[in-house]
Amino acid sequence: MVRVRALTWAGVAALVGATLLAPFAWMLIGSLRTPGAAIPVSPLSWPEAPSFVAYQRVFEWVPMAVGLANSAAITVAGVGLAVLAASFFGFAMTRLSPARQMRAVAWLVVAASIPLTAIWVPRFVLFEWLGLSRSALPLVAPALFGASPLFVLLYFVALRRLGDDQFDAARLEGLGLPAQWWRVALPQVRPTTVAVATLAAMQFWGAFLEPLLYLERERELTAPLMLHALDLLGPTQWAVLMAGAALLTAPVLLAFVASQGLFRSLDRSS
Amino acid sequence: MRRLRALLRDWHWSLPGFALLGLLVGLPALMALPLAFSHFDGLHAPRFAGLTNLARVGADPLFWTALGNSLKVALWSVPLRLLLALGLALLLHRPRRGAGLLRAAALAPSVTPDIAWALLWLWILNPLYGPVAWLLSGFGIAPDIWLTDPAAARRVLALISLWLIGELVVVLIAARKEIPQELYDLCAVEGASAWTVFRRLTLPMLMPVLLLLACRDAALSFQTSFLPALIITKGGPQYGTLLLPVYVYQNGFEYLRFGYAAALALAMFAVTLLMIAVQLFWLRRWTRRGA
Numbered sequence: 001m002v003r004v005r006a007l008t009w010a011g012v013a014a015l016v017g018a019t020l021l022a023p024f025a026w027m028l029i030g031s032l033r034t035p036g037a038a039i040p041v042s043p044l045s046w047p048e049a050p051s052f053v054a055y056q057r058v059f060e061w062v063p064m065a066v067g068l069a070n071s072a073a074i075t076v077a078g079v080g081l082a083v084l085a086a087s088f089f090g091f092a093m094t095r096l097s098p099a100r101q102m103r104a105v106a107w108l109v110v111a112a113s114i115p116l117t118a119i120w121v122p123r124f125v126l127f128e129w130l131g132l133s134r135s136a137l138p139l140v141a142p143a144l145f146g147a148s149p150l151f152v153l154l155y156f157v158a159l160r161r162l163g164d165d166q167f168d169a170a171r172l173e174g175l176g177l178p179a180q181w182w183r184v185a186l187p188q189v190r191p192t193t194v195a196v197a198t199l200a201a202m203q204f205w206g207a208f209l210e211p212l213l214y215l216e217r218e219r220e221l222t223a224p225l226m227l228h229a230l231d232l233l234g235p236t237q238w239a240v241l242m243a244g245a246a247l248l249t250a251p252v253l254l255a256f257v258a259s260q261g262l263f264r265s266l267d268r269s270s
Numbered sequence: 271m272r273r274l275r276a277l278l279r280d281w282h283w284s285l286p287g288f289a290l291l292g293l294l295v296g297l298p299a300l301m302a303l304p305l306a307f308s309h310f311d312g313l314h315a316p317r318f319a320g321l322t323n324l325a326r327v328g329a330d331p332l333f334w335t336a337l338g339n340s341l342k343v344a345l346w347s348v349p350l351r352l353l354l355a356l357g358l359a360l361l362l363h364r365p366r367r368g369a370g371l372l373r374a375a376a377l378a379p380s381v382t383p384d385i386a387w388a389l390l391w392l393w394i395l396n397p398l399y400g401p402v403a404w405l406l407s408g409f410g411i412a413p414d415i416w417l418t419d420p421a422a423a424r425r426v427l428a429l430i431s432l433w434l435i436g437e438l439v440v441v442l443i444a445a446r447k448e449i450p451q452e453l454y455d456l457c458a459v460e461g462a463s464a465w466t467v468f469r470r471l472t473l474p475m476l477m478p479v480l481l482l483l484a485c486r487d488a489a490l491s492f493q494t495s496f497l498p499a500l501i502i503t504k505g506g507p508q509y510g511t512l513l514l515p516v517y518v519y520q521n522g523f524e525y526l527r528f529g530y531a532a533a534l535a536l537a538m539f540a541v542t543l544l545m546i547a548v549q550l551f552w553l554r555r556w557t558r559r560g561a
Contacts, residue, residue: 012361013368020375020411026401027390044401089287096284104284111295113486115542117493117515118535121522122301127311145290152287177283198381207385208497213523222383231389231501238393245386251289 012016027249030242031055038241054243061233061240064247066219067226071205074222078204080141082255084148086196087189090155091181094181095167102161105153112149124213138214139207147203151196158192159185205251300538305532312526323533326515331532335509336517337541339424343513344491344545346428352484355435360472375441380436388501390432396503418516420510423503427495427511430502436492438483446472485549489542514538 032050035057058064093104127133146152162185170180186193208224215221221229229243234240277335281288306323310316327333349515358376360367379387395417397403416422449472496515503511505520518538522531 008367009366013372017368017372017375019381020372020433022392022401023379023390026394027386030393044404047447058376071485085290089284092283092287096281100281104288107288108291113489113546114295114299114543115489115539117496117518118302118539118542119295121518121528121531121535122305123299124522125305125312125528126298126301145287145294149291150448156531179558196369197334201441202381203381206381206385208385209519224383227383227385228501229391236400236421238396242390242393245389248383249385254379260525 006130024249027242027246030238031246033238033239035249037230044103052243053260054239055247056231057237058242058244058247062148062226062229063218063221064223064226064244067221068222068247070136070225072221074207074217075201075204078140078147081143081195082138082147082151082204085144085198086148086151086200087155087159087193088181089146089152089179089187091185092177093152095177105156108149108153108156112153118211127214133214136214136215136220139204139210143200143204147200151200154192154196155189158189159204162188180214199252206248242243284348292497299539302532304536305529306320306536308529310528316529319529323530325534326530327533327537331392332496332512333507333537334513336512336514337537338511339512340492342515343495343511344427345428346490347431347495348426348484348487351435351438351487352480355442355483356476356480357436358435359446360441360468362439363443363446367374373443376439379433384497385501387430387434388498391426391498395426400551417503418507420508423485423507423511427498427503427513430498431491431494438487441479441483442476445476449475455546481549481552485546488545488549489491492538492542514541 026044030044031042031054032052033047034049034051034053039050056109093101096104107178123138124133127138136195142148167180170184175183183231206224207222208228209227211222215225227241227248230241230244305316307319307321308316309319309322358372362373362376383389394400396404397417416426453471454467456473462470492513492515495513496519499505499511499513499516501521505512505516514534515538515543516532521527521534
């Protein structure tokens with residue numbers, strides 16, 4: 001009976017895993033084909049002579065190295081700011097009275113419910129009026145409030161679990177709220193920081209519309225815009241497009257590693 | 271002045287966060303209102319337009335087409351996404367061999383950059399060389415219908431979103447772990463079958479979270495389908511995948527009709543609120559009946 005269960009689990013796990021990861025396998029297979037080579041009989045088969053020529057083409061056709069560097073810079077700045085702001089904001093909320101905490105959570109939920117698509121136009125007009133619309137500043141600006149109301153809520157929930165006693169003791173020892181946040185609270189919520197940093201990194205790394213609206217000069221463009229440029233230059237060059245997509249997706253592998261930690265913390269908390 | 275001092279005293283360390291949130295989310299949301307009542311192209315000063323833009327939204331057949339398309343895509347994707355996420359969460363909530371890898375695999379598509387995901391699917395769905403066409407041809411199914419038929423193209427957009435359920439799975443795994451193990455032990459003692467345990471215990475306990483996720487997913491469905499609709503189907507064929515956010519984007523940033531785009535965004539916001547209100551109504555009704 002145990003053996004049958006184990007076999008069933010293995011079969012189901014293999015099927016689910018294959019379905020979830022099939023698009024990534026096709027991306028990799030597609031990117032290793034030589035651009036312009038004869039069309040294979042089966043698009044699912046491993047290329048007869050796998051090569052990295054398509055990856056070379058990506059860097060020849062568009063300044064992808066510049067795009068990757070710009071995306072990395074925006075991601076590092078955005079994630080750093082977002083983690084600091086979201087954790088501080090969340091911690092400050094835990095120091096409010098219970099009634100005010102409820103009101104603060106309600107405001108965050110309202111803010112999280114506003115569809116981004118509904119504020120594209122007014123936000124663009126706002127930055128245009130402020131004279132900041134042709135810079136990377138609007139891309140990083142959301143990090144100032146924690147990048148997403150959801151991240152603030154995640155920190156709020158995690159920090160509230162820590163209780164009041166240790167912060168009351170810290171206050172009696174003369175620590176102000178910023179010192180309590182930095183020295184007592186932040187070190188105790190590392191799994192939340194990993195989760196928020198991972199989600200924020202993907203938000204900043206994969207952003208497409210905001211860079212499209214706000215960035216103009218070629219040396220400022222991000223990797224998603226370079227991939228879009230590749231699509232416009234050679235919409236039928238599948239090997240090159242898949243190589244570009246693979247370059248952009250590589251950081252997902254890092255998210256894989258980080259999410260293992262996130263899920264382990266989920267298991268421990270139960 | 272006294273009220274300001276009281277506000278600073280009560281909220282002081284949370285105020286910078288709320289001020290920035292207000293400036294970058296609240297203010298643009300409020301700005302949509304005056305913008306919707308003006309003619310503004312970003313080049314000249316805005317001119318007061320009264321109700322012209324809002325009246326035009328009501329009379330614009332493309333707005334109704336876009337609204338209908340968005341609702342149809344949401345109608346396909348939201349229930350299917352929830353169903354799949356629930357299935358995966360129940361499969362993966364227990365830490366066992368390989369579960370960690372599968373959880374990460376469930377999260378991976380959700381964190382893939384949208385543009386890479388859209389282009390990948392453009393390749394996967396290529397009717398001549400793509401993997402799906404090749405697989406279907408093995409069953410004798412003609413491969414070229416899905417991006418040339420409006421209804422099929424909408425279903426393709428819904429299909430693509432089925433992989434993007436990582437966040438839902440994480441939330442549902444957490445919710446499943448909150449159900450006390452003692453209740454399951456009790457069911458085992460009483461000899462309840464797996465189906466009965468699911469129907470009588472797991473599903474009712476997860477229902478509030480499921481309904482809240484349904485509200486959130488319905489609101490976000492307008493957002494998540496934007497890039498695939500822009501990159502893969504480009505709003506076509508025959509406006510079949512012209513979704514509301516695509517129409518807002520075209521009017522705002524391609525035709526520079528900021529005032530009209532803001533009016534469209536307001537309408538989209540109203541539809542989102544209506545969808546959430548309907549689902550909350552069902553949620554309250556369900557919880558009252560449960561009580």
